[in-house]
C-alpha cells in the first residue's frame with residue numbers, strides 16, 4: 402500500500418512494556434529501492450522477536466525528501482505509542498560508512514551523506530541510539546546471530562535484482578577501512594564479456610548470478626523456446642515451477658556462478674558458515690518441494706566445490722537464510738540493541 406507508515410498492524414505476540422520483559426525494544430526500518438517497511442522488535446542478547454509489523458509504505462518518488470518524511474513520521478508515531486522505546490535500527494539500500502553515514506544511494510536523489518543518527522535524534526531527543534547499516538550487512542548480522550554459538554566467521558549473500566551481502570570475521574561485522582567491505586556481488590569470476598554490472602564493469606558475480614542473470618541464461622539457452630523469449634524473472638520462475646528444463650537450468654546456472662564467487666571469498670576467509678537469502682532464493686525454493694532451497698541453492702554448493710580449496714569447503718556449512726525478507730530489519734535491530 403502507499404502512504405505513510407505505520408498504517409497497519411498485526412496482533413502483538415509478546416508484551417511491549419520494558420517493565421515486564423528483559424532486553425531492549427527497537428523500532429526497525431528497512432529502506433528499499435521503492436518502499437519502506439518497519440516493525441517493532443524485542444531484542445535480548447542474540448534473540449529477537451518481532452512484536453508488531455507495520456504496513457509497507459510505497460515511496461512516491463526517487464527523492465530523498467520523501468524517504469525522510471516517511472521515516473520521520475513513522476518514528477514519531479511509534480515513539481508516541483511506545484513509551485519505553487529509545488532505539489531505532491535502519492537497514493538501508495546504498496553505501497553506508499563505518500560511522501553509519503549513508504554516503505550515497507543510487508536509487509535516490511539527495512540521499513547523500515545522510516546521518517540518520519543526527520537527523521532522528523534532533524527531531525526526537527528521547528532516542529538514545531540510532532543505527533544505520535547497509536541492508537546486505539544488516540541481514541548478514543541477522544544470519545550470523547541466528548547461529549552465533551557455533552560459528553565465528555560467516556559469509557552471507559543476498560540475491561535479488563543484484564547480489565549483496567556481507568562478511569563476519571571472528572565475530573566482527575566487517576566494514577573495511579572505508580566502509581565498503583563485503584561486496585560479494587562484485588567478485589570477478591570471468592574474463593568473458595558479460596552484461597554490464599551495476600558497478601560499471603563486466604564479469605562480476607552479479608552479472609551471472611542475480612535475478613536478471615537468470616532471465617539472460619534462459620534466453621541464451623539454445624535449447625530454450627527461441628521464439629518465445631521470457632522477458633521477466635517471474636515468467637522464468639513460473640516455467641520452472643511447471644517443470645520447464647530450460648528454466649530450471651537457468652536457475653542452476655546462476656546458482657553455480659554465485660557458488661564460484663562465494664568459493665573465492667571462502668578461500669580468503671575460511672568461514673564455518675555460508676548463507677544465501679533474497680528474493681531469488683525464495684523463488685527457487687518455490688520451484689520444487691524438496692525444501693532445500695531449490696535448484697539455485699543446490700547449484701551454489703556445486704559452485705563452491707569448484708572454486709574453494711577442498712579443506713576450506715569441508716570446513717563450512719551452506720544453508721538458506723532463516724530470516725527471509727526480515728533479515729535487514731532483524732539485523733538492524735540487533736545492532737541497535739548492542
Ligand SMILES: [Zn+2]
Pocket residue numbers: 586587598599600601602605607
Ligand atoms: Zn560489479
